[in-house]
Amino acid sequence: MSRVIMASNQCDVISHSPLRPLSETLFGVAKQKNALWLGWSGEISKDDKRSIRQRELAECELCSWSLTAEEYGDYYHGYVHKQLWPVFHNRPDLAVFQPGAFEAYRRYNERVAEQIADHLCPDDSVWVHDYHLMGVARNLKEAGYLNRCGFFLHHAFPPGEIFRALPEHDWLMQSLFYYDLVGFQSRNDASHFVTWISRRYRTEKVSETLFRVNGHLLRVGVFPCGVAASPPPAGVRKERPRWVVSTDVISDASGIAWRLAALRQLLEQHPQYLHDVTLVQVSDPSRASPCFTPGLRHQLERLCGELNGSYGDFDWSPVNYLHNDTPETARRESLYSQSCIGLFTPFCEGMSLEAKKYVLAQDPADPGVLILSHFTGAAEQLHDALLVNPYDAGELSEALHCALSMPLAERKRRHQQLRQQICHYNHHWWASGFLNALEADTETVPDPFFLPAHRLFASPGRY
Structure with a gap:
């Protein structure tokens, strides 16, 4: 039976309390989809060996690992925090280009792809989250795994000229072409992405959301991330501060x-x-x-x-x-x-x-x-x-x-x-919209299905 394999920066629902909103959202999705969720445990190994733990929890399966001190210093802080974070927050002036950091990032993505491959069945779909793991699909596809792979960027995507500040911007961008679906939080982010690939790469627009880029067929969609809905609080606080x-x-x-x-x-x-x-x-x-x-x-x-x-x-x-x-x-x-x-x-x-x-x-x-x-x-x-x-x-x-x-x-x-x-438009709507778009036949499903957010937006609030 096919399943969803999710990979994110952290899979920390065991070691981290309270849960961060994104971890809470991903955990809720993993439970609903009976998924396998992989990621960093939040721990750092005291030696050069990574400890890997696998367990079942609340109708889903978790696989987490520690980072070595080298991975934590070079991959996580050296590249993700000091290079990717400033650029994806439109502050390339704050970036610190540390020698060897990108190579650590590339190696870490290879290791995550290997972890996914160890669990991968032919009918499984792979859902990769955020800029920490942009190269995972590239590693899987080049190793011969042809499973559907989707990527969702939880951060904003910067304008192309800012993204270009990364010395490895071409490798990162071409890694995204190995995904079948790339999802963004907003139309503005998707627009920045589509504008850049149209300017810099051999791009054919097949339809509103489907592109052939450097020979890869790539779907682009907007899927605003949601949170778990909860009932309103009971009672009225008469003297609220x-x-x-x-x-x-x-x-x-x-x-x-x-x-x-x-x-x-x-x-x-x-x-x-x-x-x-x-x-x-x-x-x-x-x-x-x-x-x-x-x-x-x-x-x-x-x-x-x-x-x-x-x-x-x-x-x-x-x-x-x-x-x-x-x-x-x-x-x-x-x-x-x-x-x-x-x-x-x-x-x-x-x-x-x-x-x-x-x-x-x-x-x-x-x-x-x-x-x-x-x-x-x-x-x-x-x-x-x-x-x-x-x-x-x-x-x-x-x-x-x-x-x-x-x-x-x-x-x-x-x-x-x-x-x-x-x-x-809660977290289940978000996950279902993305995964349905990932698994659907690109030749038969109309474009608006892949852009569910287009019905949400109206004129901004005034005061």
Whole structure:
């Protein structure tokens, strides 16, 4: 019987608690599809040997392994964090091109392909996730495995001229041509990809989403990643605190400093919010990368201290900055449910699953307002949020004022639309849409089937 074999950067549902939103989504899909899920366990070997563990858990099978110290240093930090991360976040100026890092990346992709091949049956489909494993299908196909292979990019795909900053950009791009289907979070990402391959490679457009590139038949689709739907919280909190919640990793793409500037401007221009509104900024240390600009963390701590020193007193602080612990899932959901605004404004992000989690945590009788960056994939889908330019502190400040003063009827209308979108287009819809597109006959299925997101998008929210 055919099955789905999923490969991602991490398969950490055993060793990592609480689960990250993406791990939670992939685990839910693996259980529904009775899949085999492979990936890094999150552990680092103390010697040069990789330990591999395989187990059955909740109707799916997990195969995880540790990284050697060399793989962790050269492949994971040397290439993924220091080269791929900056380029895929539109910051090639931050990239550090470390000798030998790409060769470590290429070898690691070969090893992952070998792990998949050990379990592969002729009718199985392979679903590879994110830029950590772009070369897996290339290795499988060159080894003679002809199984359907799909690739989904959870991050945003950069414009071609930025992608070209990677010295190995041609190898990476041509590796994607070995997949039968390449999926993106947004139409903007797919457009960047199609524009680049049309300019740089021998490309024939067979149909709206089907291309023949350098002799490979390649399907391109847009599949916004979803989260598990959950029932709305019971009961109405009558005296909810005026909290603005924001959860991020400290990085050069998070935009936290601009949020702090927006809060300062809000308090200066609208003094009625003094002693009333608090920004709760949670920066998860477990997801932090050591590759952000040196001194960034201290800069954020200084900005928070200046804000609290300028406006706070013994009874109230404008900022509550947390960067010392990973919040448990229940505590995170409680924080979301108690906050009157969810502020998710990165400079660049593939989807923002946390923004969807915020909407699901709201009480429909008294919901909070979602403020979302234009530069996240979720902005194409969640058009009833307040959409902002995260680089413009003035626009952010006005969006905060609009959200804080928004009438209940308007908040309920926006929340109802957002919740309907998120619950319908959940993680099962996302996985089924992608896998159906991967397994279908490209000659008989109409193009709109492979582009399910085209029905979702409307004009962006205004305020």
